[in-house]
Amino acid sequence: MIRIGKLTDYGILIMTYLARDPARLHAAQEIAQAVGITLPTANKLLKMLARGGLLDSQRGTKGGYSLAREPEAITMVDIIGALEGPVGLTDCGTAQQPGNCQRERSCSVKANWQRISQAVNDALAGVTLAEMTVPSQPIRIFARPSAQPVT
Amino acid sequence: MIRIGKLTDYGILIMTYLARDPARLHAAQEIAQAVGITLPTANKLLKMLARGGLLDSQRGTKGGYSLAREPEAITMVDIIGALEGPVGLTDCGTAQQPGNCQRERSCSVKANWQRISQAVNDALAGVTLAEMTVPSQPIRIFARPSAQPVT
DNA sequence: GAATACAGTACTATTATAGTACCATTTTTA
DNA sequence: TAAAAATGGTACTATAATAGTACTGTATTC
Numbered sequence: 252m253i254r255i256g257k258l259t260d261y262g263i264l265i266m267t268y269l270a271r272d273p274a275r276l277h278a279a280q281e282i283a284q285a286v287g288i289t290l291p292t293a294n295k296l297l298k299m300l301a302r303g304g305l306l307d308s309q310r311g312t313k314g315g316y317s318l319a320r321e322p323e324a325i326t327m328v329d330i331i332g333a334l335e336g337p338v339g340l341t342d343c344g345t346a347q348q349p350g351n352c353q354r355e356r357s358c359s360v361k362a363n364w365q366r367i368s369q370a371v372n373d374a375l376a377g378v379t380l381a382e383m384t385v386p387s388q389p390i391r392i393f394a395r396p397s398a399q400p401v402t
Numbered sequence: 403m404i405r406i407g408k409l410t411d412y413g414i415l416i417m418t419y420l421a422r423d424p425a426r427l428h429a430a431q432e433i434a435q436a437v438g439i440t441l442p443t444a445n446k447l448l449k450m451l452a453r454g455g456l457l458d459s460q461r462g463t464k465g466g467y468s469l470a471r472e473p474e475a476i477t478m479v480d481i482i483g484a485l486e487g488p489v490g491l492t493d494c495g496t497a498q499q500p501g502n503c504q505r506e507r508s509c510s511v512k513a514n515w516q517r518i519s520q521a522v523n524d525a526l527a528g529v530t531l532a533e534m535t536v537p538s539q540p541i542r543i544f545a546r547p548s549a550q551p552v553t
Numbered sequence: 554g555a556a557t558a559c560a561g562t563a564c565t566a567t568t569a570t571a572g573t574a575c576c577a578t579t580t581t582t583a
Numbered sequence: 584t585a586a587a588a589a590t591g592g593t594a595c596t597a598t599a600a601t602a603g604t605a606c607t608g609t610a611t612t613c
Binding site: 374 | 526529
């Protein structure tokens with residue numbers, strides 16, 4: 252099974268919670284209780300999401316977090332990217348470490364592998380946070396401009 | 403980062419290798435050497451792939467493995483599914499354990515989450531093993547019948 | 554200036570993955 | 584018919600990644 256971590260799961264719950272009341276400022280403690288996770292864990296995730304540019308934060312008493320952009324402009328790729336790094340499926344598939352694979356010769360898979368990552372990326376980019384707040388909305392999958400069925 | 407395990411990476415290399423010469427029977431030792439992994443690891447993977455119905459096997463001297471279907475009829479979902487279980491992204495998203503999530507009330511995310519898994523699934527199902535053997539072929543992403551842009 | 558809340562970092566425990574070993578079963582061949 | 588070669592199944596160990604926690608620092612409000 253391809254899976255993402257528990258923390259990312261929680262992170263999406265947090266983001267979804269905030270998306271339901273975007274105007275207000277929400278303290279970490281309030282969020283932790285609402286989502287059903289411990290405060291330390293919530294703190295950790297909120298920091299990461301803020302650091303990733305998805306949340307605005309305000310310090311001090313009456314401080315808290317709020318969405319940095321409107322829910323329509325935040326996708327699953329943004330959230331997963333902030334919590335787990337760039338979406339890729341294998342070591343040789345990520346953009347940053349091009350020459351990492353030791354068996355370049357037998358690995359013609361590489362280029363295609365990156366395409367697969369791209370496909371998954373596109374799928375996740377097609378789901379906005381706004382869509383997550385409503386019970387069931389059809390998800391759009393956009394084919395990239397270059398993609399067309401092989402005849 | 404969403405990632406799949408090393409073993410699955412190896413598994414795809416194995417399948418790609420076999421796809422290049424589908425007619426012949428390939429022994430585990432030959433495959434291990436060709437792909438660049440140890441024999442025990444190759445054995446483990448080949449067993450899993452055979453058990454998953456992706457490989458036919460023949461025992462005894464002169465035995466070995468070969469693709470159970472033609473490369474065009476094997477997709478990334480098949481391979482990943484055989485090595486890591488069904489493609490899903492989180493515990494509550496998989497089909498088999500519907501009531502596992504403890505915070506059902508605050509989790510309206512669930513249904514959408516399953517849709518995301520479905521989107522990823524579709525993306526991976528759009529890549530055949532045959533396409534992996536050629537250096538660079540455009541990958542098709544099919545939108546599901548129900549999917550249509552929200553106006 | 555005290556209390557509250559976020560920011561950053563480092564550490565520990567847990568869990569999942571990767572890797573290995575062993576024995577059983579089937580088929581070929583000498 | 585026996586030995587060798589190859590797959591089938593299972594269980595175990597070691598490693599690595601994840602999850603969780605704690606501590607210190609900084610900003611803001613009252």
